[in-house]
Amino acid sequence: MKSTGLLAFLASGSPAIAGIVGASPQQLDKRALASSDPFYPSPWMDPAADGWAEAYVKAKAFVSQLTLLEKVNLTTGVGWEAEQCVGQSGSIPRLGLRSLCMHDSPVGVRGSDYNSVFPSGQTTAATFDRNLLKKRGYAMGEEAKGKGITVLLGPVAGPIGRAPEGGRNWEGFSPDPVLTGVGIAETITGIQDAGTIACAKHFIGNEQEHFRQAGEAKGYGFKIAESLSSNIDDKTMHELYLWPFADAVRAGVGSVMCSYNQVNNSYACQNSKLINDLLKNELGFQGFVMSDWQAQHTGAASAAAGLDMTMPGDTEFNTGLSFWGTNLTLGVLNGTVPEWRIDDMALRIMAAYFKVGKTVDQPPINFDFWSLDTYGPVHWVAKKGYQQINFHVDVRADHGTLIRELAAKGTVLLKNTGSLPLNKPKFLAVIGADAGPNLRGPNSCSDRGCDNGTLAMGWGSGTANFPYLVTPDSALQAQALADGSRYESVLTNYAATQIKALVSQANVTAIVFVNADSGEGYINVDGNEGDRKNLTLWANGDDLVKNVSSWCSNTIVVIHSTGPVLVTDWYNSTNVTAILWAGIPGQESGNSITDVLYGKVNPFGRSPFTWGATRESYGTDVLYTPNNGAGAPQQDFSEGVFIDYRYFDKANTPLIYEFGYGLSYTTFSYSNLKVQKANSGPYTPTTGKTARAPTFGNFSTNLTDYVFPSDEFPYIYEYIYPYLNVSDAKKASADPQYGQTAAQFLPPNATDGSPQPLLRSAGKSSPGGNSKLYDVLYTITADIKNTGSLAGDEVPQLYLSLGGADDPKVVLRDFDRIRIQPGKTAQFRATLTRRDLSNWDTTVQDWVVSNATKTVYVGRSSRKLELKATLS
Numbered sequence: 001m002k003s004t005g006l007l008a009f010l011a012s013g014s015p016a017i018a019g020i021v022g023a024s025p026q027q028l029d030k031r032a033l034a035s036s037d038p039f040y041p042s043p044w045m046d047p048a049a050d051g052w053a054e055a056y057v058k059a060k061a062f063v064s065q066l067t068l069l070e071k072v073n074l075t076t077g078v079g080w081e082a083e084q085c086v087g088q089s090g091s092i093p094r095l096g097l098r099s100l101c102m103h104d105s106p107v108g109v110r111g112s113d114y115n116s117v118f119p120s121g122q123t124t125a126a127t128f129d130r131n132l133l134k135k136r137g138y139a140m141g142e143e144a145k146g147k148g149i150t151v152l153l154g155p156v157a158g159p160i161g162r163a164p165e166g167g168r169n170w171e172g173f174s175p176d177p178v179l180t181g182v183g184i185a186e187t188i189t190g191i192q193d194a195g196t197i198a199c200a201k202h203f204i205g206n207e208q209e210h211f212r213q214a215g216e217a218k219g220y221g222f223k224i225a226e227s228l229s230s231n232i233d234d235k236t237m238h239e240l241y242l243w244p245f246a247d248a249v250r251a252g253v254g255s256v257m258c259s260y261n262q263v264n265n266s267y268a269c270q271n272s273k274l275i276n277d278l279l280k281n282e283l284g285f286q287g288f289v290m291s292d293w294q295a296q297h298t299g300a301a302s303a304a305a306g307l308d309m310t311m312p313g314d315t316e317f318n319t320g321l322s323f324w325g326t327n328l329t330l331g332v333l334n335g336t337v338p339e340w341r342i343d344d345m346a347l348r349i350m351a352a353y354f355k356v357g358k359t360v361d362q363p364p365i366n367f368d369f370w371s372l373d374t375y376g377p378v379h380w381v382a383k384k385g386y387q388q389i390n391f392h393v394d395v396r397a398d399h400g401t402l403i404r405e406l407a408a409k410g411t412v413l414l415k416n417t418g419s420l421p422l423n424k425p426k427f428l429a430v431i432g433a434d435a436g437p438n439l440r441g442p443n444s445c446s447d448r449g450c451d452n453g454t455l456a457m458g459w460g461s462g463t464a465n466f467p468y469l470v471t472p473d474s475a476l477q478a479q480a481l482a483d484g485s486r487y488e489s490v491l492t493n494y495a496a497t498q499i500k501a502l503v504s505q506a507n508v509t510a511i512v513f514v515n516a517d518s519g520e521g522y523i524n525v526d527g528n529e530g531d532r533k534n535l536t537l538w539a540n541g542d543d544l545v546k547n548v549s550s551w552c553s554n555t556i557v558v559i560h561s562t563g564p565v566l567v568t569d570w571y572n573s574t575n576v577t578a579i580l581w582a583g584i585p586g587q588e589s590g591n592s593i594t595d596v597l598y599g600k601v602n603p604f605g606r607s608p609f610t611w612g613a614t615r616e617s618y619g620t621d622v623l624y625t626p627n628n629g630a631g632a633p634q635q636d637f638s639e640g641v642f643i644d645y646r647y648f649d650k651a652n653t654p655l656i657y658e659f660g661y662g663l664s665y666t667t668f669s670y671s672n673l674k675v676q677k678a679n680s681g682p683y684t685p686t687t688g689k690t691a692r693a694p695t696f697g698n699f700s701t702n703l704t705d706y707v708f709p710s711d712e713f714p715y716i717y718e719y720i721y722p723y724l725n726v727s728d729a730k731k732a733s734a735d736p737q738y739g740q741t742a743a744q745f746l747p748p749n750a751t752d753g754s755p756q757p758l759l760r761s762a763g764k765s766s767p768g769g770n771s772k773l774y775d776v777l778y779t780i781t782a783d784i785k786n787t788g789s790l791a792g793d794e795v796p797q798l799y800l801s802l803g804g805a806d807d808p809k810v811v812l813r814d815f816d817r818i819r820i821q822p823g824k825t826a827q828f829r830a831t832l833t834r835r836d837l838s839n840w841d842t843t844v845q846d847w848v849v850s851n852a853t854k855t856v857y858v859g860r861s862s863r864k865l866e867l868k869a870t871l872s
């Protein structure tokens with residue numbers, strides 16, 4: 001690990017030197033490595049920012065009272081396993097502020113009890129329903145708050161899903177930036193309305209697990225010294241990867257987590273271009289940036305690049321040392337880190353805190369991540385402070401009902417030749433391990449790092465303990481019994497003889513459950529090091545489907561998966577009468593799928609990704625082998641914006657089910673497309689300058705005032721503090737390079753607190769970017785008629801052709817979910833904003849509407865574009 005201030009700074013700026021870190025000169029000759037431009041100083045908060053002004057006032061009043069040590073405490077985690085949450089900051093006992101709790105996950109409270117497990121972001125995205133996305137966020141925010149969590153570590157827009165194999169794609173929403181943007185914004189609004197700070201993560205280019213951290217990769221036997229670099233050009237960054245983060249910032253997200261990987265050969269948590277320029281300057285982000293766990297690699301350099309909080313605080317887990325803590329105190333005292341920068345860090349943290357309605361006197365944390373025991377050491381790694389650590393607070397309320405609804409409505413009906421919905425079938429045979437329980441219990445594998453029994457969650461830190469898990473087998477059996485059906489299940493994929501005997505009988509309706517799992521890189525399940533190693537079904541799933549459908553003419557297939565799987569070999573069989581994708585459904589899995597299979601919920605879910613015919617048909621994949629010697633593996637995002645459906649449309653590679661596709665038990669027709677131009681006035685680039693960077697309060701420069709107050713409380717083993725252990729700066733820093741003067745290695749302008757020019761694309765106090773970008777330029781309406789005999793919901797989608805030679809054939813721009821009674825017609829109404837109609841112009845450095853002819857389409861999916869009109 002790179003750990004000195006010197007290398008630290010260099011890696012965050014200059015391309016030539018970024019290359020030297022980890023790669024031999026010979027390797028450098030062969031390829032010019034992508035590089036990241038420096039951008040300094042780090043933007044400070046804007047007192048007038050929309051949605052933040054009140055929080056700013058409160059934060060300013062609070063931070064103005066703080067000492068330097070107290071400010072540093074807010075910015076620095078107390079170390080891995082030092083307190084109850086997965087990450088905690090220091091506290092400010094003098095003012096009654098307890099330690100802030102940063103805790104997983106995007107599907108529920110991780111490692112706790114009496115919490116709910118929600119469907120994954122990806123599954124919820126398949127509802128294409130803004131209201132449901134928000135309700136899920138609100139319920140998760142309530143549960144987090146009920147446990148004492150300050151910041152819930154989600155939702156996810158990175159990975160967005162560049163490669164379908166990406167291990168953590170299920171934690172996010174969709175490879176489409178508009179759907180992900182809606183998903184992340186609604187979830188954030190929900191979480192924060194409930195009084196919990198949301199954390200938009202992982203910023204940015206965190207598209208695969210392999211090589212995201214050099215240390216983890218070494219554990220798998222890869223000899224690399226630096227983390228993967230995601231090499232992303234400016235246009236692709238804006239039009240694809242940054243897009244949903246703009247929506248997150250516009251939604252007022254309180255925190256953003258920078259990622260493990262490098263972007264253009266500069267670590268994301270010290271990349272001044274990413275944090276200072278894109279996030280804080282262009283998007284006008286007012287909250288705080290925290291590091292992913294161990295993603296910080298430098299002290300002063302990361303502060304200058306815009307990092308505001310280090311998590312979990314130690315340089316590496318359990319070193320007891322920190323790039324910040326003592327070092328940040330020293331860095332401010334010796335003038336390396338300007339006072340305005342530490343003040344801005346503290347201000348951002350407290351503004352996010354007050355913005356979601358928190359008061360200084362928060363109730364205590366009532367659970368412990370490291371143990372479910374009622375009593376134990378509150379300082380886990382130090383084994384100190386024995387007390388009640390778990391109060392087993394039940395925060396689930398009636399969320400089970402919502403979870404059941406979400407997973408049912410996020411289920412996508414991919415094929416139905418008439419076997420569904422089921423209506424008192426004579427004989428139901430349920431086949432497959434994915435229908436049954438994990439015999440060792442739903443929570444038996446740590447962080448769900450196995451694929452046994454029905455798949456209702458992926459693996460890694462994006463998980464939570466199930467309070468119960470309704471299996472498809474138990475729910476379907478209950479339904480069958482209520483109906484007077486005969487019911488049998490075989491809950492293994494490896495009993496061909498018995499399965500054949502069962503499904504070959506007369507009158508059988510066979511439902512085969514299959515799955516494909518993935519997760520976070522620190523766990524290897526069956527040779528899948530986070531990322532999937534293939535796109536096929538797991539555990540003999542394809543043979544299972546092929547076998548059952550060769551014996552049974554009414555075979556229904558249900559897929560639980562973290563992304564697309566290859567169904568090419570069997571989807572077309574006439575004996576496969578229905579196929580459903582049930583995603584990652586959470587605790588109510590069996591009830592949700594039963595509701596859909598029996599028509600209690602008329603499906604309307606739409607696939608949030610494309611189902612390619614082959615792995616190669618996607619055009620993108622995970623990089624599984626280092627390609628830069630011992631240096632940072634280089635993942636060039638050379639496909640640009642062409643991922644998922646945009647690639648299939650461009651390259652015309654074979655697909656089975658397109659993005660946005662999904663069936664209903666009823667049918668709909670589309671007509672009467674109307675386009676209305678709105679009167680929104682011209683675009684006005686932002687001009688002017690910020691105010692000077694403010695500072696709040698004074699601090700002593702006498703080092704004696706910063707020495708650990710051992711008379712007040714004992715030092716806890718491996719705990720990270722803001723104090724110096726001795727009043728000698730060099731000794732206290734424990735850094736042999738301590739004392740090299742700031743001028744030698746801090747970037748030009750990094751300490752400059754004078755007024756800074758506003759970017760033309762940035763807002764004037766409008767988080768999310770220039771507010772004119774969000775002006776509605778067109779309103780589009782269409783009539784949707786329910787032409788079937790059942791009430792149902794339709795998800796009309798608005799696509800746009802931007803018309804340029806380098807543009808995708810179509811891009812999703814808006815959608816809605818509308819309930820329509822049989823025979824009735826409803827109006828779909830959608831809008832196109834200036835951003836929707838623009839491309840990122842790399843020369844102007846702004847969004848520009850090109851002269852190319854623009855066409856709008858309204859239809860059922862990215863390929864069923866029933867209606868079309870040219871924009872004037």
Ligand SMILES: *[C@@H]1O[C@H](CO)[C@@H](O)[C@H](O)[C@H]1NC(C)=O
Pocket residue numbers: 069070073078089090091092093094099713722
């Ligand atoms: C910093 O935080 C630690 C841990 O919560 C606490 O013990 C200490 O008193 C705090 N220091 C100051 C100066 O507030």
Ligand SMILES: *[C@@H]1O[C@H](CO)[C@@H](O)[C@H](O)[C@H]1NC(C)=O
Pocket residue numbers: 003004005298299320321322323324325326327732733734735
């Ligand atoms: C200060 O940071 C340096 C790396 O820049 C690290 O080696 C040292 O251990 C840190 N000191 C403390 C006291 O955490």
Ligand SMILES: *[C@@H]1O[C@H](CO)[C@@H](O)[C@H](O)[C@H]1NC(C)=O
Pocket residue numbers: 449450451452453525526
């Ligand atoms: C559990 O799943 C793993 C793969 O995750 C597999 O290797 C193992 O055989 C399974 N065990 C049982 C009992 O199904």
Ligand SMILES: *[C@@H]1O[C@H](CO)[C@@H](O)[C@H](O)[C@H]1NC(C)=O
Pocket residue numbers: 426506507
């Ligand atoms: C059950 O199967 C038998 C034999 O194929 C057939 O005659 C009968 O109609 C079936 N009954 C139902 C309800 O499907």
Ligand SMILES: *[C@@H]1O[C@H](CO)[C@@H](O)[C@H](O)[C@H]1NC(C)=O
Pocket residue numbers: 525526527528533534535536537538539540
């Ligand atoms: C794909 O990976 C899964 C999970 O490791 C495995 O069960 C399956 O056999 C693999 N498929 C092929 C075709 O090798």
Ligand SMILES: *[C@@H]1O[C@H](CO)[C@@H](O)[C@H](O)[C@H]1NC(C)=O
Pocket residue numbers: 549550551552553573574575
């Ligand atoms: C469909 O199922 C029947 C048994 O009901 C079987 O005879 C036939 O071969 C199957 N067809 C296919 C294409 O698998």
Ligand SMILES: *[C@@H]1O[C@H](CO)[C@@H](O)[C@H](O)[C@H]1NC(C)=O
Pocket residue numbers: 572
């Ligand atoms: C699927 O079936 C249709 C009609 O039977 C056929 O035209 C098509 O080629 C098949 N597709 C594949 C991939 O087998």
Ligand SMILES: *[C@@H]1O[C@H](CO)[C@@H](O)[C@H](O)[C@H]1NC(C)=O
Pocket residue numbers: 702703704705
């Ligand atoms: C720093 O503070 C200590 C303790 O209060 C005091 O003894 C010492 O004289 C001070 N040093 C300076 C340079 O003021």
Ligand SMILES: *[C@@H]1O[C@H](CO)[C@@H](O)[C@H](O)[C@H]1NC(C)=O
Pocket residue numbers: 005299300326327328330331332334335336733735737738739740741742
């Ligand atoms: C200031 O403190 C930081 C953090 O310990 C250290 O890296 C740097 O070398 C120090 N600089 C000076 C000029 O003393």
Ligand SMILES: *[C@@H]1O[C@H](CO)[C@@H](O)[C@H](O)[C@H]1NC(C)=O
Pocket residue numbers: 038039040748749
């Ligand atoms: C430093 O700031 C000045 C004035 O804002 C600017 O002209 C110059 O380009 C900046 N230098 C760097 C290296 O960013």
